Amino acid sequence: MPGLGDATRGRILFGGDHNPEQWPEETWHEDVRLMKEAGVNSVTLGVFSWARLEPRPGAREFGWLDRLLDLMHDNGVGVVLATPTASPPPWMGQLHPDTLPRDEDGRTEGWGGRQHFSHSSATYRRFAAAITEDLAARYGGHPALAMWHINNEYCTHDWGDEAAATFRRWLRDRYGTLEALNTAWGTAFWSQGYGDWQEVLPPRRVHHRKNPAQVLDFRRYTSDMLLECYTAERDIVRRHTPHIPVTTNFMPMWAGQDGWKWAAEEDVVSVDVYPDPRDPFGAQEGALVHDLTRSQARGPWMLMEQAAGAVDWRDVNRPKPRGLNRLWSLQAVARGADAVCYFQWRQSRQGAEKFHSGMLGHAGEHGRTFREVVRIGADLARIGPEAAGTHASAEVAILHEWNAWWAGAQEGRPSSEVDPARIVRAWHRALWEAHVTTDFAHPEHDLAGYRLVVVPQLHLLTDAAIDNLVAYVRAGGTLVCGFLTGVADEDDRVRPGGMDERLRELFGIRVLHEWWPLDPGEVVDCDGFRGTLWSEEIEAGDGIAEARYRGGELDGHPAVLRRGRARYVTTLPEPAALRDLLARAAAEAGARPVLDGLPARVEAVRRGHLLFVLNHGRGTVTVEVPGAHRDLLTGRRVVDTVELERHGVAVLAP
The missing domain is CATH 3.40.50.880 (Class I glutamine amidotransferase (GATase) domain)
Known part of the structure; x- marks a missing residue:
């Protein structure tokens, strides 16, 4: 199967989610001008575009997407094309309420947000397969296409009747007989013995505690149902484009998916990383997510989303201080990322995430955030030829x-x-x-x-x-x-x-x-x-x-x-x-630190032949790095010591 190297071609991908359907078409040309200035070489298109692509059941409006892919290709920007199935159009919930999930109290969740689909709904799966089939058929041969991105942040649950039926099917496959199910669930306790498969339900609201083995199996089942949704779409795009890698993005340390099982089904393992800039251990949280994702990928991986500045979902949303975006981006590369991407390219002016930062924020091209993005793009271009495709080592x-x-x-x-x-x-x-x-x-x-x-x-x-x-x-x-x-x-x-x-x-x-x-x-x-x-x-x-x-x-x-x-x-x-x-x-x-005698808040990681040294502190530090090196970020020769300013980074080659 193809891997991340098929999309990166010896470089580090840099870019993010691009949602141009939110903007007048004349804005698109301004976008590509600024993308080229920032060194952007990859954008993800179509993540939340289902209502635009299929405004009515069975209708297809691809013209705007045709123009977008052509525009990106003409300007040297590769496209990670998403299937839009994370957010069904309102008409689907209106005409087909069976596609909507129900919570554990039996209440139906409505549309107007996102991820409002039942993973077990046959109707939802049919519509998702149809739009995926048509996207793959239309764009599989487009020269801009570099990767497929299926759905987005799979995280839905469903306790409804259709989910109950698929849960029973899943349990039959796992246990074979009711006797084996009763044994596995310990149903002799509290008189829970099942005598008919129709009696078995998802763990809905109960008077007192739920059966923990039933809850455990429901978590396994939910992960598997979402994985079925992913692999169904993945198999469609693979049939059209067996040479193009396929991914979907994990959320960091999220309990809802069996990450090992899911990673085995991806060509590229990708993740979204959002440490809190106020957290004194935000860098450690990032390192943890990087290490877990690299291990799931068993090699280079993709940072699909991060914030260029502030997010919008904490109680208090602070921006990243000067230099922190660059530091955390290069930390991801140090720990194995071959792609550094963001949600999103241009900050939205409307909708639920209008206060979530973008690479191009409300301040525009003269704002600090965009100027830092330009610097990061230049850094990645310098280190990409020597870093991409190499492995971070751990004992x-x-x-x-x-x-x-x-x-x-x-x-x-x-x-x-x-x-x-x-x-x-x-x-x-x-x-x-x-x-x-x-x-x-x-x-x-x-x-x-x-x-x-x-x-x-x-x-x-x-x-x-x-x-x-x-x-x-x-x-x-x-x-x-x-x-x-x-x-x-x-x-x-x-x-x-x-x-x-x-x-x-x-x-x-x-x-x-x-x-x-x-x-x-x-x-x-x-x-x-x-x-x-x-x-x-x-x-x-x-x-x-x-x-x-x-x-x-x-x-x-x-x-x-x-x-x-x-x-x-x-x-x-x-x-x-x-x-x-x-x-x-x-x-x-016999497992030694990468460097001895490191100052507090300084991190050192080896990736291939490169030594990354990152200062997570607020003051300037001097770090001992025995021997002679070449700093890829500055082009300078470094001998025995390197000085790092606040949030400074050195990438040292022999």
């Missing part, structure tokens, strides 16, 4: 899995404060602050290439995943595992002993007596650090306590237990302590 893997996330976020768990995404962020932050580059991996992936594997928290682990972890350690790998891991099997059935016996043996745990969740703000004292969020009463077997609880109910019990190359951490150490623990484990495993 450490963080294990992350969506089924475990879904199961770990259920109702009725020991602590609602234990948020799997929060814990992943904490562990990634610790490694980021220790200047250790990380990949992400599925717990059943081949882990042999990593010196260190860390498991922040995986409530649910399959037998295959547990065997994989045990085999990794036995083969000489180093493992650090967080609390509340391996509690349940794939049906969210608690394993005997509260943790799988293979894991207890791996970590040297004789008995896991009790879970002791902590209140918000509560801490527990341990040898050398304080723990937050959680604690566990475990009794060591042949494991050695590296740290013990001091005081309270768990006084003297192991807080960190080690057996050989495997550690088990029964609490969430405060940030500095977690950083030190993981940095020590990385050093013992």
Whole structure:
């Protein structure tokens, strides 16, 4: 199958969503003039154009899109052509109310926003296939076409009657019989045994708690139904253009899709990244999303959307300070992006997102935002020939899995404060602050290439995943595992002993007596650090306590237990302590920081033969970079040290 390299051709794509249907046609020529000034070489067209393309059922108005693709091609701008199926026209909901989703209370969601479609609606799928077929037939041979973008940010849910029917079909495929379903869902509890398939419904509003195994399967089903929508459209465009890569954009750390499963169906893995400029750890959040996306892609990936300035969906929407847009864009390239794009090119004057920034903002071409965009375009042109297609290297893997996330976020768990995404962020932050580059991996992936594997928290682990972890350690790998891991099997059935016996043996745990969740703000004292969020009463077997609880109910019990190359951490150490623990484990495993002695708030990443050094601080810093280098951004020779201003970046080649 084609990949991102087929679209980039040895350069970094730069551009964003272009919605010219919002503007008079004479504006289009002004757009391409400014795109050329900014170095834009790629635009995404048609994401929200369904009502314009098909104003009435079966009608087709392609003339304006014909002119747009011709205009882009004439000016050297490639087109990522979107199928418009994320936002059906109003006539569809009016004429075909079965295409509209229903929420868990049975209320029908109306049109007037976006993503107002039922993923299981046969009518919606028929219309989506028809418009996709006609787009592919008309533009498959157009020289401007560089990539297909299917739908946009798949995120819909549906608890309606058609969804109920497809949910039952999905369950039949998974379990085969009602007996197997009843066993998997534990329906002996609360008299929930099903005797007929028609009795099985989505987990709609109930008087008391829903069955957690039913909720888990509904999350799996929803991800699969959306994936069916994606692959149906993907297969249509592939049939017309087998040489053109296909993508759809993930949202960062979003719980609604099984990202590993979805990534396997994409030619290009792309993501939207929107850290908060006010967040002191916004750079770490970006790095986490970059690392996860690169790992899903198993190589270069596409930053499909970011903001050139402010967004419009937080309570307070601050713009990016001077230089931050450039810094975060180059951070994405450092961590493997071969495309740096935005929502959107020209900031809208009307509609729900008129206060969301654009590459060309309301201030126009003389505004600070556009002038910074011009600089970024020039930077990417300089580094693209040496960066594009290369890989960012990592010796450490963080294990992350969506089924475990879904199961770990259920109702009725020991602590609602234990948020799997929060814990992943904490562990990634610790490694980021220790200047250790990380990949992400599925717990059943081949882990042999990593010196260190860390498991922040995986409530649910399959037998295959547990065997994989045990085999990794036995083969000489180093493992650090967080609390509340391996509690349940794939049906969210608690394993005997509260943790799988293979894991207890791996970590040297004789008995896991009790879970002791902590209140918000509560801490527990341990040898050398304080723990937050959680604690566990475990009794060591042949494991050695590296740290013990001091005081309270768990006084003297192991807080960190080690057996050989495997550690088990029964609490969430405060940030500095977690950083030190993981940095020590990385050093013992032979995984070194990219550079030693980095100043605080400075990030260093190797991509191919290039060394990216990024200053996330507010002051000028001097960074030691032993040896002689050539800074691709300035063309200057750098020997042993480089000085970076606030939000400054150096891209160093040997």
